[in-house]
Amino acid sequence: MNLFKKENLIIAIAIMAIFSLATFCGGDKGAEGDSATAETSGDPDIAKGMELYANNGCAGCHGDSGLGDGPAGSALNPKPRDFSMTADYKQGTSADEVAASIEKGVPGTPMIGYAAISPEDRMLIAKYIVSLQK
Numbered sequence: 001m002n003l004f005k006k007e008n009l010i011i012a013i014a015i016m017a018i019f020s021l022a023t024f025c026g027g028d029k030g031a032e033g034d035s036a037t038a039e040t041s042g043d044p045d046i047a048k049g050m051e052l053y054a055n056n057g058c059a060g061c062h063g064d065s066g067l068g069d070g071p072a073g074s075a076l077n078p079k080p081r082d083f084s085m086t087a088d089y090k091q092g093t094s095a096d097e098v099a100a101s102i103e104k105g106v107p108g109t110p111m112i113g114y115a116a117i118s119p120e121d122r123m124l125i126a127k128y129i130v131s132l133q134k
Protein backbone atom coordinates (compact mmCIF):
# COMPACT_ATOMS: atom_id res chain seq x y z
CA MET A 1 0.00 0.00 0.00
CA ASN A 2 1.46 3.33 -0.98
CA LEU A 3 -1.23 5.35 0.81
CA PHE A 4 1.32 6.95 3.07
CA LYS A 5 3.75 8.05 0.38
CA LYS A 6 4.93 11.58 0.99
CA GLU A 7 3.37 12.89 -2.25
CA ASN A 8 -0.04 11.54 -1.31
CA LEU A 9 0.23 13.06 2.15
CA ILE A 10 1.04 16.48 0.67
CA ILE A 11 -1.89 16.23 -1.74
CA ALA A 12 -4.20 15.19 1.12
CA ILE A 13 -3.06 18.15 3.22
CA ALA A 14 -3.52 20.52 0.26
CA ILE A 15 -7.07 19.23 -0.30
CA MET A 16 -7.86 19.68 3.40
CA ALA A 17 -6.46 23.22 3.34
CA ILE A 18 -8.54 24.15 0.26
CA PHE A 19 -11.64 22.62 1.86
CA SER A 20 -11.06 24.58 5.08
CA LEU A 21 -10.56 27.82 3.18
CA ALA A 22 -13.76 27.20 1.24
CA THR A 23 -15.57 26.72 4.55
CA PHE A 24 -14.47 30.18 5.60
CA CYS A 25 -15.22 32.03 2.36
CA GLY A 26 -17.79 34.68 3.14
CA GLY A 27 -17.07 34.46 6.87
CA ASP A 28 -15.23 37.30 8.56
CA LYS A 29 -11.49 37.57 8.31
CA GLY A 30 -10.77 36.96 11.99
CA ALA A 31 -10.32 33.23 11.62
CA GLU A 32 -7.85 33.28 8.73
CA GLY A 33 -4.51 31.66 9.21
CA ASP A 34 -3.24 28.40 10.69
CA SER A 35 -6.44 27.55 12.52
CA ALA A 36 -8.25 27.32 9.17
CA THR A 37 -6.53 23.98 8.51
CA ALA A 38 -8.11 22.27 11.52
CA GLU A 39 -10.65 19.50 11.05
CA THR A 40 -14.25 20.66 11.35
CA SER A 41 -15.92 17.53 9.91
CA GLY A 42 -18.11 19.79 7.80
CA ASP A 43 -20.26 20.60 10.85
CA PRO A 44 -21.20 24.32 10.66
CA ASP A 45 -21.45 24.57 14.48
CA ILE A 46 -17.90 23.31 14.87
CA ALA A 47 -16.64 25.63 12.12
CA LYS A 48 -18.32 28.58 13.85
CA GLY A 49 -16.92 27.45 17.21
CA MET A 50 -13.45 27.33 15.72
CA GLU A 51 -13.87 30.89 14.48
CA LEU A 52 -15.07 32.07 17.91
CA TYR A 53 -12.15 30.24 19.55
CA ALA A 54 -9.75 32.21 17.33
CA ASN A 55 -11.55 35.54 17.77
CA ASN A 56 -11.73 35.32 21.59
CA GLY A 57 -7.99 34.86 22.09
CA CYS A 58 -8.15 31.26 23.33
CA ALA A 59 -5.37 30.28 20.89
CA GLY A 60 -2.91 32.62 22.62
CA CYS A 61 -2.68 30.07 25.44
CA HIS A 62 -4.27 26.89 24.04
CA GLY A 63 -2.65 27.11 20.59
CA ASP A 64 -4.10 27.43 17.08
CA SER A 65 -5.01 23.73 17.05
CA GLY A 66 -5.96 23.50 20.75
CA LEU A 67 -2.98 21.41 21.76
CA GLY A 68 -2.08 23.67 24.70
CA ASP A 69 0.89 25.13 22.86
CA GLY A 70 -0.03 28.80 22.38
CA PRO A 71 2.74 31.42 22.61
CA ALA A 72 1.42 32.82 25.91
CA GLY A 73 0.89 29.38 27.43
CA SER A 74 4.44 28.06 27.70
CA ALA A 75 5.24 30.05 30.85
CA LEU A 76 2.01 29.18 32.66
CA ASN A 77 1.57 26.82 35.58
CA PRO A 78 -0.62 24.82 35.31
CA LYS A 79 -0.18 24.57 31.54
CA PRO A 80 -3.14 25.43 29.29
CA ARG A 81 -5.22 22.36 28.53
CA ASP A 82 -4.32 20.29 25.47
CA PHE A 83 -7.92 19.70 24.34
CA SER A 84 -7.08 16.36 22.72
CA MET A 85 -6.16 14.80 26.10
CA THR A 86 -9.45 13.85 27.71
CA ALA A 87 -7.76 12.46 30.85
CA ASP A 88 -6.42 15.94 31.70
CA TYR A 89 -9.72 17.80 31.94
CA LYS A 90 -10.50 18.73 35.55
CA GLN A 91 -14.11 19.86 35.10
CA GLY A 92 -15.49 17.37 32.59
CA THR A 93 -15.22 16.65 28.88
CA SER A 94 -18.81 16.88 27.59
CA ALA A 95 -19.92 19.93 25.59
CA ASP A 96 -22.08 21.07 28.53
CA GLU A 97 -19.22 20.73 31.01
CA VAL A 98 -16.74 22.44 28.69
CA ALA A 99 -19.22 25.30 28.12
CA ALA A 100 -19.46 25.67 31.93
CA SER A 101 -15.65 25.72 32.18
CA ILE A 102 -15.53 28.49 29.57
CA GLU A 103 -18.09 30.50 31.56
CA LYS A 104 -16.52 30.04 35.00
CA GLY A 105 -12.86 29.31 34.19
CA VAL A 106 -10.75 27.13 36.47
CA PRO A 107 -10.54 28.98 39.80
CA GLY A 108 -7.03 29.75 41.00
CA THR A 109 -5.44 29.28 37.55
CA PRO A 110 -4.74 31.58 34.56
CA MET A 111 -7.93 30.13 32.99
CA ILE A 112 -10.33 32.97 33.73
CA GLY A 113 -14.09 32.76 33.18
CA TYR A 114 -15.51 34.09 29.91
CA ALA A 115 -19.01 34.95 31.15
CA ALA A 116 -19.09 37.85 28.65
CA ILE A 117 -19.27 35.39 25.75
CA SER A 118 -22.95 34.58 25.10
CA PRO A 119 -24.22 31.11 26.19
CA GLU A 120 -24.85 30.22 22.52
CA ASP A 121 -21.30 31.14 21.51
CA ARG A 122 -19.84 29.31 24.55
CA MET A 123 -21.66 26.17 23.42
CA LEU A 124 -20.32 26.52 19.85
CA ILE A 125 -16.76 26.88 21.19
CA ALA A 126 -17.38 23.88 23.48
CA LYS A 127 -18.48 21.79 20.46
CA TYR A 128 -15.29 22.74 18.66
CA ILE A 129 -13.22 21.75 21.73
CA VAL A 130 -15.05 18.42 22.04
CA SER A 131 -14.30 17.78 18.34
CA LEU A 132 -10.58 17.97 19.22
CA GLN A 133 -10.80 15.25 21.90
CA LYS A 134 -9.28 11.86 21.15
Ligand code: HEC
Pocket residue numbers: 053056057058059060061062072073076077078079080081088089090091092098101102106109110111112114125129
Ligand atom coordinates in the same frame (compact mmCIF):
# COMPACT_ATOMS: atom_id res chain seq x y z
C1 HEC B 1 -4.16 33.16 29.81
C2 HEC B 1 -4.15 31.87 29.14
C3 HEC B 1 -5.50 31.25 28.77
C4 HEC B 1 -6.45 31.75 27.92
C5 HEC B 1 -6.42 33.05 27.13
C6 HEC B 1 -7.50 30.76 27.87
N1 HEC B 1 -7.20 29.70 28.66
FE1 HEC B 1 -8.31 28.00 28.90
N2 HEC B 1 -6.96 27.31 30.25
C7 HEC B 1 -5.78 27.94 30.60
C8 HEC B 1 -5.09 27.14 31.59
C9 HEC B 1 -3.75 27.47 32.23
C10 HEC B 1 -5.89 25.99 31.81
C11 HEC B 1 -5.59 24.80 32.74
C12 HEC B 1 -6.13 25.05 34.12
C13 HEC B 1 -5.85 23.88 35.02
O1 HEC B 1 -5.17 22.93 34.64
O2 HEC B 1 -6.36 23.92 36.14
C14 HEC B 1 -7.04 26.13 30.95
C15 HEC B 1 -8.08 25.21 30.88
C16 HEC B 1 -9.13 25.28 30.00
C17 HEC B 1 -10.16 24.27 29.85
C18 HEC B 1 -10.22 22.94 30.60
C19 HEC B 1 -10.94 23.01 31.91
C20 HEC B 1 -10.85 21.66 32.59
O3 HEC B 1 -11.88 21.00 32.75
O4 HEC B 1 -9.75 21.25 32.95
C21 HEC B 1 -11.02 24.70 28.90
C22 HEC B 1 -12.25 23.98 28.37
C23 HEC B 1 -10.53 25.99 28.44
N3 HEC B 1 -9.40 26.31 29.12
C24 HEC B 1 -11.13 26.74 27.45
C25 HEC B 1 -10.69 28.01 27.05
C26 HEC B 1 -11.38 28.81 26.06
C27 HEC B 1 -12.58 28.37 25.25
C28 HEC B 1 -10.70 30.00 25.99
C29 HEC B 1 -11.06 31.23 25.17
C30 HEC B 1 -12.41 31.73 25.35
C31 HEC B 1 -9.58 29.92 26.92
N4 HEC B 1 -9.62 28.69 27.54
C32 HEC B 1 -8.65 30.90 27.10
C33 HEC B 1 -5.32 29.14 30.13
C34 HEC B 1 -5.98 29.96 29.24
